[in-house]
Every structure is written in C-alpha cells, then in structure tokens.
Amino acid sequence: LDSPTNRAPVRPRRGLGLLWLLLVLAAAVAVAVAGWWLGSGRFATVPSVQGMSVGQATEAVSAVGLVAETRDAYSDEVPRAGLVGTDPTAGSRLPKGDPVAVLVSAGRPVVPEVGARRDLDSVSQLLRDTSLEPVRGGTEHSDTVPVGEVVTLDPRPGTTVSVGSRVAMLTSSGPAPVAVPDVTGLEEDQARTALEGAGLTVGRVEAVFDEEVDRGRVVGTDPEAGTDTARGDAVTLRVSNALTVPDVRDMPEDEAQEVLSEAGFTVVRDAPETDRRITDGRIVRSDPPAGRRVDPANAVVRIVPSDSVTVPMVLGSRASDAQRTLREAGLEATIDTGTGRGIVYGQTPLPGRVVQRGSTIELDAVG
Numbered sequence: 001l002d003s004p005t006n007r008a009p010v011r012p013r014r015g016l017g018l019l020w021l022l023l024v025l026a027a028a029v030a031v032a033v034a035g036w037w038l039g040s041g042r043f044a045t046v047p048s049v050q051g052m053s054v055g056q057a058t059e060a061v062s063a064v065g066l067v068a069e070t071r072d073a074y075s076d077e078v079p080r081a082g083l084v085g086t087d088p089t090a091g092s093r094l095p096k097g098d099p100v101a102v103l104v105s106a107g108r109p110v111v112p113e114v115g116a117r118r119d120l121d122s123v124s125q126l127l128r129d130t131s132l133e134p135v136r137g138g139t140e141h142s143d144t145v146p147v148g149e150v151v152t153l154d155p156r157p158g159t160t161v162s163v164g165s166r167v168a169m170l171t172s173s174g175p176a177p178v179a180v181p182d183v184t185g186l187e188e189d190q191a192r193t194a195l196e197g198a199g200l201t202v203g204r205v206e207a208v209f210d211e212e213v214d215r216g217r218v219v220g221t222d223p224e225a226g227t228d229t230a231r232g233d234a235v236t237l238r239v240s241n242a243l244t245v246p247d248v249r250d251m252p253e254d255e256a257q258e259v260l261s262e263a264g265f266t267v268v269r270d271a272p273e274t275d276r277r278i279t280d281g282r283i284v285r286s287d288p289p290a291g292r293r294v295d296p297a298n299a300v301v302r303i304v305p306s307d308s309v310t311v312p313m314v315l316g317s318r319a320s321d322a323q324r325t326l327r328e329a330g331l332e333a334t335i336d337t338g339t340g341r342g343i344v345y346g347q348t349p350l351p352g353r354v355v356q357r358g359s360t361i362e363l364d365a366v367g
Helices: 014-041 054-063 120-129 188-197 253-262 319-328
Strands: 043-045 067-073 083-087 093-095 099-105 133-140 150-154 166-172 201-208 218-222 234-240 266-269 283-287 300-305 308-310 332-337 343-348 354-356 360-366
Touching: 054 067, 054 083, 054 099, 067 083, 120 133, 120 150, 120 166, 133 150, 188 201, 188 218, 188 234, 253 266, 253 283, 253 300, 319 332, 319 343, 319 360
Parallel strands: 067 099, 133 166, 201 234, 266 300, 332 360
Antiparallel strands: 043 093, 083 099, 150 166, 218 234, 283 300, 308 354, 343 360
C-alpha cells in the first residue's frame, strides 16, 4: 500500500461551479421577467384624452395597447359629436388588448317613447340607457294598457332634460270607470243601445210594475243611473209591465168587453146607470178609469153600462101604436085618459127626455 505521503492531491472542479452560477443567473432573469410581466408589463394605463378630438382620443387609446371603441354618451355640457371622455376613465389600468370606450356626445337626453314592452323593468332599462333615473309615478286609466304596465312618462316623451333627471313611470289602473247613463223612460231597445254605447252590456231584463211608466219603457237600472262601473260590466234593465186601461166610454158594451180583454184585463160588469149623455147599452165609465196604469197581477176593470133611454115622440099617434113604440124603446106605457083607439095628445115625460130603461110613460088620448 502507498503511504499517505505518496497519494495525489484532490483538485476542485471549476467547470461544475460555473454551471451552477449560470443556472442561478437564468433563474433570476426569469423571475425578473415574470415579475415585470405580472406587474406592469401586460397592463396599460388608460390615457387622458381631455381636449382631444374623437379621432385623437381613439389614436391615444390604441397607442397604449388598448382597443378603442366609440360609444354615444349623453352630456349636458359637451356639444353633440364632441368628445366626452373614456370608459373606463383616464388612469385606469387594464390588460393590454381590453376595449376602452371613447365616449362621443349625443347631446342632452330626450325622454324616450314607451315601446311595445311596457312592463316596469323594460321601461326602467330604457330610461337608464338614456342616462335618466326611472322612478315609480302615479296611475292613469287606460283602455288599452294592461293594469300595472306603463301608460306614459312624466316628463312626457320628447321632452329634453338633463342627464340623470328623474322620470316618473305612470302605470295603468285599467279602463276608466263608466257612469251608468240614465235611460229611464226609453223603450227597451233604445236603452240597450244607450248602455252599449257607454261601454256596458245588458245582463238581464227585469219586468216591474210602475204606475208612472208605460209598459215596455224603462223604469230604471241596477246599478242606478250615475253609478261608476267598470267598462264591460253588465247592467240590469228594469222595464215596466204596467197595463194601461183603454178608453171605452160611450163604446157599445160588447165592443168594450172585447177591447179590454185584448188589452189583458179581466172585465167585471157592474149595474147599469142612467146618464143623460150616454145612450142605452153603451159604457158610462170604467174603474180604474181610462189611462190609469194597472199592475198585471191584479188587472181587473169594472165597467158600468148605461140604461138611459130617450123618450120617443108619440104625440098624434094612435094610443095603441104609441104603446108599441114605447115598448120597443124599452119603456112602459100607460093610458091615463082615453082608449087605445084614441089619438095621443099628451105624454109624460115629454119627448126627448132621458129616462131609465123600463120607466113608465103616461099617455093622454082623445077619442
């Protein structure tokens, strides 16, 4: 074996140390690059565009590695087509390649028209898109807009306002109430036309008695005239069923009976009366009288015929002939003086007087 004094000395490996040094330096560079990239290298700052034109602002945004896009924005100060600014605003840091809106003035906002979509959410978004603040307003009646949806705006559409102005949304409370028209006294068909013209319908027709209203004419409605109702509601028509007593005075009794029966009445004949103005067999009066309206539930008319007879002229006639003439007229005759062959020179009552049928006429004859 060699003694320790005879062994060769160990020398350090210079190539291996250099390799490690290079590796450490590469790692440091990589960390530095990564830090730069993660820190500021991949981000860009939105530039200030104050005082620029729209074209200059677009170039300035593009120059820092961001994508410029133009977008309208409402402004109270900047004239239409002028530069308002950017969105995001100057100084904001964004990843390179992100979009930045270059805001072009559309002038002061105008309250928009409400479109086909009238629900609150849609109209609210429409107002926000116009840089306005939507708020709930009151209600208005509308025949066309469903309940709860927007009828109109306040200020009204077309009004120029300031950016951020509050605009009230007025919602529909449904159709306006309809006042029931007064159709009292009209015929049923006329009343129907009037109600339908007011936006209502006839639900049913109720027959009622009213002594002041002719049969077939309207007594009233339910709801009553003047009552507010919803458009399209049904109204009950109350129509008179009254029977009006026809005028049968001085009419032959059989004809009067027929007329009253055809008018819907039950006829009761009372005892005759003597009336100087109405001849025998004709009607003196009725009860109820002519023109009176009667409840059809108790449609009874009593008639009073006349038994009046006008004493015929028999003076100068043979007494027996005079008796026969008077009997044919419905009267009785007695000869107070003279005989049946005699000539009548006196009669009581006198000719032309009106007496009750069956009355006795006294005759005076000579010969």
